[in-house]
Amino acid sequence: MVDMVAVKAERESSQRQRQESASLKSLVFCSAVEIKKNVMEVATVQRFQYSSWIDLRNFEGKPRGSLRYTLRFKENKTLRVVAPLALDRRRDHRLRSVSDQNSSALLETGSLRQSPFDEEQILKRKAEEIKPYLKGRPIFLVGMMGSGKTTVGKILSKALGYTLLDCDTFIEHAMNGTSVAEIFEHFGESVFREKETETLKEVSCMYRQVVVSTGGGAVIRPINWKYMHKGITIWLDVPLEVLAHRIAAVGTDSRPLLHVDEAEDIYTTTLNRLSKIWDVRGEAYTNANARVSLENTALKLGYKSVSDLTPTEIAIEAFEQVQSYLDNEDGIARL
Ligand SMILES: Nc1ncnc2c1ncn2[C@@H]1O[C@H](COP(=O)(O)OP(=O)(O)OP(=O)(O)O)[C@@H](O)[C@H]1O
Numbered sequence: 269m270v271d272m273v274a275v276k277a278e279r280e281s282s283q284r285q286r287q288e289s290a291s292l293k294s295l296v297f298c299s300a301v302e303i304k305k306n307v308m309e310v311a312t313v314q315r316f317q318y319s320s321w322i323d324l325r326n327f328e329g330k331p332r333g334s335l336r337y338t339l340r341f342k343e344n345k346t347l348r349v350v351a352p353l354a355l356d357r358r359r360d361h362r363l364r365s366v367s368d369q370n371s372s373a374l375l376e377t378g379s380l381r382q383s384p385f386d387e388e389q390i391l392k393r394k395a396e397e398i399k400p401y402l403k404g405r406p407i408f409l410v411g412m413m414g415s416g417k418t419t420v421g422k423i424l425s426k427a428l429g430y431t432l433l434d435c436d437t438f439i440e441h442a443m444n445g446t447s448v449a450e451i452f453e454h455f456g457e458s459v460f461r462e463k464e465t466e467t468l469k470e471v472s473c474m475y476r477q478v479v480v481s482t483g484g485g486a487v488i489r490p491i492n493w494k495y496m497h498k499g500i501t502i503w504l505d506v507p508l509e510v511l512a513h514r515i516a517a518v519g520t521d522s523r524p525l526l527h528v529d530e531a532e533d534i535y536t537t538t539l540n541r542l543s544k545i546w547d548v549r550g551e552a553y554t555n556a557n558a559r560v561s562l563e564n565t566a567l568k569l570g571y572k573s574v575s576d577l578t579p580t581e582i583a584i585e586a587f588e589q590v591q592s593y594l595d596n597e598d599g600i601a602r603l
């Protein structure tokens with residue numbers, strides 16, 4: 269009887285040991301699977317994180333450029349694309365050189381483009397940084413015809429929460445809707461220049477928190493500088509060939525100093541006229557507080573051509589140049 273009890277107890281004990289061993293094995297197996305899964309997840313994340321530059325030039329219908337994605341796992345373990353990081357430009361250059369090593373396609377295209385999202389973030393941050401130091405002063409954009417004063421002015425004014433004023437439009441309103449071309453034709457250039465000076469005087473004395481897109485010739489009269497220097501002046505310096513291309517693309521009807529007959533070669537004629545105008549007033553643009561050279565900006569961003577620059581990139585450069593000017597102008601206030 270005692271033997272029977274002892275045998276039963278031993279059988280139960282060894283059965284318990286087998287069960288415990290089986291469940292331990294299963295536990296170890298599960299952990300191994302789990303660990304392997306985690307390792308795979310980490311590897312997947314790393315793979316996507318380290319070669320995460322996607323050249324949009326390869327995608328038909330998308331804007332040219334590269335887009336940086338950060339990929340993370342959601343709780344349900346599916347991959348998801350999260351918003352690209354807002355990066356400081358300098359930091360971004362460093363990241364680019366690292367990611368470039370992993371992307372021969374990128375090296376071939378030479379594209380160092382930000383995603384439009386990144387561009388917007390940088391622009392917004394730059395605007396917030398310089399706004400307190402502008403103290404509401406007007407910003408005057410100067411530059412040759414077609415240099416992008418209106419296009420870039422729109423972006424700058426929106427980022428700062430300022431109003432955009434177009435000098436030519438201002439004059440047209442003051443002349444009861446007469447267009448600039450008609451003012452030149454019926455009253456002559458001297459009347460237009462008088463109106464231009466009156467406008468700059470009014471705007472610089474009466475308006476705050478405005479970005480002013482001036483006429484290409486606003487720089488000629490020294491008195492105009494007296495008014496424009498009440499605010500901050502930015503010169504958009506664009507190569508004449510680029511200006512001629514832009515103007516030829518839209519026609520010369522609204523620009524009386526460049527007006528070209530249909531029979532003429534619009535690009536060549538425009539370039540010749542721009543060259544003559546430049547000879548007379550090129551020097552005057554250097555009175556501006558900040559210069560945005562499209563050639564320098566394209567070089568800085570590693571672009572092959574000035575035409576690769578987006579208006580937002582030009583606007584960011586404008587903020588950077590203004591920032592340098594303000595640093596020198598008012599170093600103590602910015603400390
Ligand atoms: N960065 C850019 N890239 C390509 N095209 C541009 C760029 N900036 C402006 N343009 C184009 O060039 C033309 C002239 O631009 P915009 O009117 O902004 O220049 P502007 O300096 O105000 O000219 P104007 O003094 O003659 O009135 C427009 O057709 C515009 O779309």
Ligand SMILES: O=C(O)C1=C[C@@H](O)[C@@H](O)[C@H](O)C1
Pocket residue numbers: 412413436448482483484485486522523524525
């Ligand atoms: O460059 C210029 O002299 C001019 C530029 C335009 O914006 C207009 O102000 C006008 O056509 C003259």
